Amino acid sequence: MVRNVIGSVLALAGATAAVWSPFRAWYDGRHGSDYRIEDLFGGITDAGAEAIGSILLPFAFAALVTLIGVVLRSRLLVALAGLVVLGFTVLWMVRVGQAEGSLTVGGEGTGLGDGVANAVGGGLLLLLGALVMSGRGRSRDTRLDGGYAPAPTHPTLDGTGPPAPYPGPPSAAAPTRTMEQPRWDRQDPDLQQWDAPDPHQEPDGPYGPPRGPQP
Template sequence: MRNLLGSLLAIIGAAATLVSPWQAWYNNRHGSSYKFYEVFGSGVTLSGSGIMDSVFLVFLITAVLAVAGVVLRSRALVGAAGVIAFGFTILWMVRQGQAAGELTVTGANNRGLGSGVAYAFGGGLLMIIGSLMMTGRTRRTVVAEPARTKTADQAMYGTAATTSAPPAITTTAPADKNPVPPAAAPAATPAQTSASAAPTASERTGTERLSKEERQMLGLDEDASAEPKKQN
């Protein structure tokens, strides 16, 4: 908001100074007929001047500086333009008073200072006030990040720095001092043992069907033949 108000005052002041050379400055004489360099030399004379060597050139330069300062938000440029316009007007009034022997405000006979001096004086003052109201550019603070070191491979290939995960740590549980023995298989019962040892009915019937000769050949009747001999 302050920049807006200050810029507006500076533009109004620059416009006022540009209008002032086309108004009466002293004794109904326009400012565009005064040579600007006479202020710094021998003093104000009655000789006329062109547009580009009159006081209009000074105010044209100050107006350009003021507009540039508003666009760039530069308080220094706007303030410099105001000081130049205001200071030149004051200096011209002093030199004009020395040349005329007096310095009065315009009266009924149109003698003395005219409205052109008021425009130049007021325009320079507005530019100075506008520069004081402006806040200028806002400065941005940049926070510097810590520098990152690159490895040789990253510097060679331009790869981004990556962080490697820490190695995984594996832990083994301590061995149990009293290990539990595996469960033993249940012992077989006597009934199961005798049942497995006894021949099946099919095996007995198959043996009984063998003939006597086959039994003798197989040695199955050796025990039966031996028993009568032991009895005799």
Template sequence: MIRNILGSLVALAGAASAVLSPFRDWYDGRAGRDYRVQDLFGGITATESGVLVSILLPFLGAAVLVIVGVVLRSRLVVALAGVVVLGFTILWMVRQGQAAGSLVVGGDGAGLQVGVANAAAGGVLMLIGALLMTGRGRRDRPVPEPYAAPAADQVDTWPPTQEPGMSVQTSPWPEPEVDPYVGPDPHDPRTRSYPQAPPPRGGPGDPRDPVHPPRRPPES
């Protein structure tokens, strides 16, 4: 947001400088509004020009582009306006150099003067403003929500709709954990194990049986 505001102010300042430049002297005391637009393509002449058909015309168009670009926050439109101003300024310098034989800069009012500097500075400020602006893409980019709330028709709905090939929980309570033990139930009386009882007392061969003592091998 701050970069858009700063870039817009710089671009508007450049547009103002470009529009005011034709009312300043450009070369040898001749104001920029005295140069016709058609002279930039056919050669500089001494013919005077009206204000609306002078070099002011493309500069006014560039200023309109800057205003549109600022309103739309379009860096491309603002940069295009700067290119238009610099392009016409350079084209004028080429034609003026052809007409005069050379371009000179003098401090006594001869040669290039302040009007050309205002036009060139205006075009550069427009380009700088376009670079400072962030445009619409970064500022208007939607921020993803960290959590999406359930729709109104899905609130307090149980059980949820089962889709083909998917299992769905039919109880609002969590499923009990399954015991991995697969042996017999230790609480079942039929499978409960007890200590092995001693064999019953008595019977043939039992040394404790007084009625049937164990047999001894015959002595040789």
């Protein structure tokens, strides 16, 4: 539980940094939102871009995937979002390097800007969050194969031998013993009384001798 919370915080911080990075300077003071998606595949140009068609689009998609991964506690989705951010950042660096001849890091708004640092840091935080998260755990009452845990056992009375399982509930079909109740004397209905069995009389046959007055 604690690992999921820490990993989720790291993932959300990484997604926030990635989405914020296009609004910062990426190279020579030019913001990341000024680079078109087409420029990442066809070559960097001086043409501007709208926010929806700029490098912000894949970063916003990565942030959405991160939110879904945090809600579902999915390490795979969070790691996928980190790879998307780092992949587009590296692709941009390759295209800018081809257009400029080399990449430089300088002060006073020249060279690589802090927007690139935010994008790289956001992608790394996403991967770190996916690594820290423990994911969706299994119930303690079930085994790995999906079956239920074995029944609890208790040791035998003499202390030897394997433990025996606890007896389960009595079966509905199991016979039950009841005390013999007095029965109505059917041989002489005029008596209209209950004839209780004699506890000292020996049984005769499976049901004992007939009770009540004899003819």
